[in-house]
Amino acid sequence: MTVRALVPLLWLALASSASAAGPRIVIDPGHGGAKTGALGAAEQVEKALVLQLSLKLRERxxxxxxAQVFLTREKDALLPLPDRVTFANGKRPDLFMSIHANSMPTRKLRERVEGIETYFLSASASGAGARATADRENADAPRAQAVQNDSTLNFILHDLVRMDAHAGSSRLAYAIHQRLIASTGASDRGVLQAPFFVLTGVEAPAVLIEVGYISHPQEGARLARADYQEKLVSAITSGVKDFLxxxxxxxxxxxETAGPPQVAAPTSP
Structure with a gap:
């Protein structure tokens, strides 16, 4: 059996064990502690908003x-980005979601730009806006990642699993984004790709959701309202259910299609 043929079987084994106990989900509320994230017009801070949303999302x-739902942070605490990835992989999740709120740097743009964006990982950004968002969210990331000293086989298996997870990330992003736009009526800024550090290395379908622009006067005010947060939580939950x-x-x-594993016949002496 080839190494590539092993990947569907690995995912199938993981999915079978997960289904018995319910899916495993990791939610990552962005920022925390001294890293406040984006600032809103009405003295809102991103770190508090996304934690509030994440706690509600876990419950729903x-x-x-x-599902068994794990949060990378449950209070206003700083957790470095590499530790978030390590925490996520340690839970062996079926999916990973990082929750954020977006912002614009100038007064003119803050008054004009609003809407929801949903991201999955790519080495290159979908455009200048996606690149700028990734740069903001990656500001606290280390400049270099340590390379694990794995065997060649393990390296190949991990790489193939990540490739499969990447395909799942695209499906997860579209499932959630469609529900968010339909439920909230927010401006649709699309499903995009960008090199977010927190999505790098997560060995499961992983997305980053920018639930809106906290810097926009009207949208920022909506994000603070309990009824609008309910729409966001309900929509993300529906998208996750669609994906699962x-x-x-x-x-x-x-x-059904895997069949029994093929074993190579012994060679003649």
Whole structure:
């Protein structure tokens, strides 16, 4: 059996164990501690808003999906970006979501730019705006990542698993984004790609959600309202449920088509 042929079987084994106990989800509330994130027009700070949303989202996901949901931080505390990735992989999640609120740097742009963006990982950004957003969110990232000293086989397996996770990240991003726009009526700024550090190395479908522009006078005010937060939480939960349903269908199909493993015949002496 080839190394590439092992990947669907690895995902199938992980999915089977996860389904017995419910899906495992990691939510990453952005920033925290001294890193406040974006600042809103009405003295809002991103770190507090996204933590509030993440706590509500955890409760809703647990209720509606039976998921085991883990937060990278549950209070106003600073957690370095590499530690968030390590924490996520340690939970062996079925999916990972990093929650953020966006901002614009100038008064003119702050008054004009609003809307929701959903990202998945790419080495290159979808455009200048996506690049700028990634640069802001990556401001606290280390300049270089340590390379693990894995065997060649492990390196290949990990790389292939990440490739499969990347395809899942795209599906997860679109599932969540469509629900968010339909539920909130917010400006649709699209599903985009960018090199976010916090998504790098997560060995599961992973997305970063910019729930709106906290810097926009009207949208920033909406983000602070309980009824609007309810719309965001409900939409993200619905998107996650859509993704998990799709993943179960794919797992069932993979199980049907995988067949028994092929073992190479012994060579003649």
């Amino acid at each position: 996901l647990e209720e509606e999906t039976g 349903k799709d993943m179960r269908k794919r797992d069932a199909h993979a199980e």
